[in-house]
Amino acid sequence: MKVLERTTTEERTLLMLRALANPARLKIVQELCRKPKKGEPTLYILDEPTLGLHLEDVAQLVRVLQRLVEGENGVRNTVFVVEHHPHVLAACDWLVELGSVGGPEGGYVIAEGTPEHLAAGETPTARYVREVLEACSSLDR
Secondary structure, three states, X not given: OOHHHHOOHHHHHHHHHHHHOOHHHHHHHHHHHXXXXXXXXXXXXXXXXXXXXXXXXXXXXXXXXXXXXXXXXXXXXXXXXEOOOHHHHHHOOOEEEEEOOOHHHOOEEEEEEOHHHHHOOOOOOHHHHHHHHHHHHHHHO
């Protein structure tokens, strides 16, 4: 069963409409429609897939990315996302934060771990991930 077959018709329609506005997203949708090779995991690398998306669309993208990771027939995939959106960061299994400045002075690993681990720290990203995690935990109560 393909990933898109497990999404609702409404979710597929939203993905396709959003994809038409962005060539990079169209490639994602095409990849999601691709029939996976049996028993072979796939590595997906996405560069800022939330750029320009509404918050509801970001939530939809996170659900699709989680389904990609889950894979099918016991074969899990790897999804590597370069992203700044705190809602995506909070949904990740593992984060690697680079920084702490841009250009030749930056690009060093300043933190890594689960979203909860990073949120407990004092890095530039920690506060934003912490806010999303706290908001999600208050909804669970």
